[in-house]
Amino acid sequence: MSESRHVPVMLQRCLDLLAPALQRSQAVVVDCTLGLGGHSEALLTRFPEARLVALDRDKEALRLSGERLAPFGERATLVHAVYDELPDVLERLGIARVQGVLFDLGVSSMQLDEADRGFAYAQDAPLDMRMDQTTGMSAAEVLNTYPPGELVRILRAYGEEKQAKRIVAAIVRERAKEPFSNSARLVELIRDALPQAAKRTGGNPAKRTFQALRIEVNGELSVLERAIPAAVDALDVCGRIAVLSYHSLEDRLVKQVFAAGAANTAPPGLPVVPERYQPRLKLLTRGAELPTEEEVAENRRAAPARLRGAQRIRESVE
Numbered sequence: 001m002s003e004s005r006h007v008p009v010m011l012q013r014c015l016d017l018l019a020p021a022l023q024r025s026q027a028v029v030v031d032c033t034l035g036l037g038g039h040s041e042a043l044l045t046r047f048p049e050a051r052l053v054a055l056d057r058d059k060e061a062l063r064l065s066g067e068r069l070a071p072f073g074e075r076a077t078l079v080h081a082v083y084d085e086l087p088d089v090l091e092r093l094g095i096a097r098v099q100g101v102l103f104d105l106g107v108s109s110m111q112l113d114e115a116d117r118g119f120a121y122a123q124d125a126p127l128d129m130r131m132d133q134t135t136g137m138s139a140a141e142v143l144n145t146y147p148p149g150e151l152v153r154i155l156r157a158y159g160e161e162k163q164a165k166r167i168v169a170a171i172v173r174e175r176a177k178e179p180f181s182n183s184a185r186l187v188e189l190i191r192d193a194l195p196q197a198a199k200r201t202g203g204n205p206a207k208r209t210f211q212a213l214r215i216e217v218n219g220e221l222s223v224l225e226r227a228i229p230a231a232v233d234a235l236d237v238c239g240r241i242a243v244l245s246y247h248s249l250e251d252r253l254v255k256q257v258f259a260a261g262a263a264n265t266a267p268p269g270l271p272v273v274p275e276r277y278q279p280r281l282k283l284l285t286r287g288a289e290l291p292t293e294e295e296v297a298e299n300r301r302a303a304p305a306r307l308r309g310a311q312r313i314r315e316s317v318e
Contacts, residue, residue, distance in 0.1 A: 007299040008038030009104060010291050010307050014242045015046050017284055017309040018100040021240040022047040029100035030055070030090075030234070032083035032227065037065030039102055044072045050100075052076045053093065055083050057132040057218075082132070084226040090234055097236035103243040105224070105250050124184035129210075129217045139213045143186070144179040148172050158221070158249065159212030166193045167209060183210075211247065221249060228257045232281065235312040240284065242309045251288055251306045258283060258310045280316060284309035 008014075022029055022043070027050045031040045034056040044052055052075060056062050062078050069076040079089050083103065090098070127140040146154070148168050155164035170193040171180070180186060187206040194205050215221055231241055245251035261281030266273045288306035296303045 007301075008042065009244055009299065009302045009305045010289075010295065011039060011042055013289065013307060014039060014102060014244070015042060017242045017307075018043070018102065018240050019046075021099045021236075021238060021311070022050050024099060025049055026051070027099035028053060028095055028097075029102065030086065030098050030231070031102050031104075032086060032231065033102075033104045034065050034078065035061055035104065037068040039104055040065065040076065041068060041072075043100075043102070044069065044075055050075070053089065053095070053098070054078050055081045055086065055089060057082045059132070059134065082223055084223045084230060086227060086230050086234060097239070098234050099236055099239045101231045101235065101239075101241040103227070103231070103241075105220075105243070105245050124182055127180055127183050127186065127213075129214045131218050136219075137217060139217050140180050142213060142216055143171060144175050154216045155209055155212045157212075158215040159208035159210075160248070161208040161212065163194050166195075169193075215249075221253065224250060224253055228254055232257065232261055232310070232312065233316075237312055237315060239312045240309060241312075242284075242307065245288070245306045245308070246304045251308070254308050255288070258308055261310065275314070278314065280312060280314045281310045282313045284311055 018029065021027065027047065029043055029047070029050050029052055031043065031052060031054040034040055034054040035058075037054070040052055040054050043050065052069075052072070054065070054069075054076065056065070056078075057080070059080060062080055066078055069078070077093065081089050090096075127138060127143065129139040130136050142154075143151070151168045151171065152164045155161040155167060161167065167190055170189050171186075174180070174185075174189055186209070187204075190206045190209055228243065235241060243254045245254055258281060262279045262283050264273060264277060264279055266277035270277075285308050288308050290307075291302040291305050
């Protein structure tokens with residue numbers, strides 16, 4: 001296992017954002033995206049009285065991080081679940097409210113580094129891309145079975161790919177000859193389909209298509225749309241949430257949920273704002289915070305990260 005896989009993104013800043021809520025006695029913190037357990041290990045170490053609940057949909061990640069977190073004994077509870085299942089997980093554990101929540105979105109280092117998972121466009125591998133390999137359609141099945149119009153929509157919406165029509169036309173032509181099974185063939189097809197100008201910018205030309213397929217295969221945005229509001233609802237008053245996003249679609253979604261929670265929703269012109277209209281969140285970051293140049297130099301996977309934090313400041317009043 002390479003050491004680069006163990007570098008959690010913006011770790012110190014995440015800990016500092018959550019610290020005021022987690023220094024309380026018997027605080028509960030949820031790591032919604034356990035991965036290899038780097039953030040979780042740091043949370044348990046820095047806050048020795050805190051209890052951790054950690055979720056991951058990837059059984060291999062749970063096994064590896066379970067070994068890493070074993071020294072913390074009963075302070076760490078690891079659960080095989082997708083992060084939009086947070087309310088059910090907390091209910092099963094008998095936890096009414098939590099003091100901290102952390103999301104580190106995107107693909108874990110382990111998934112990128114395991115060649116046979118098919119997440120990385122830099123090496124040939126089966127086109128799988130499922131974070132939980134026990135369920136759902138693989139990326140190959142999506143490529144081979146989706147109607148052209150649906151593939152164009154996915155590449156545009158999730159990959160922000162301007163050349164979606166060109167790429168999909170080539171995919172449809174090629175899959176008629178032979179179904180897709182491996183990533184190298186798809187990468188080559190994308191290179192051949194793009195005009196020269198499009199290949200000169202933005203790194204590997206397959207990057208956006210791979211991102212789009214991964215989001216579709218794992219239902220990432222629809223899961224996130226449910227998960228962020230659920231996490232805010234689970235927070236105790238004075239509890240804090242920190243979210244690391246890696247592309248604009250995720251970050252926009254987090255921004256919208258936080259902004260709505262921090263807004264005064266009263267009709268204009270009221271002399272006194274009733275409690276039910278007052279904000280229930282306070283924003284802890286000015287916009288999205290970025291990693292430092294030093295961190296990006298040490299860990300290139302930190303480069304696209306965007307961090308937002310918020311604090312629960314009041315109960316919801318119906």
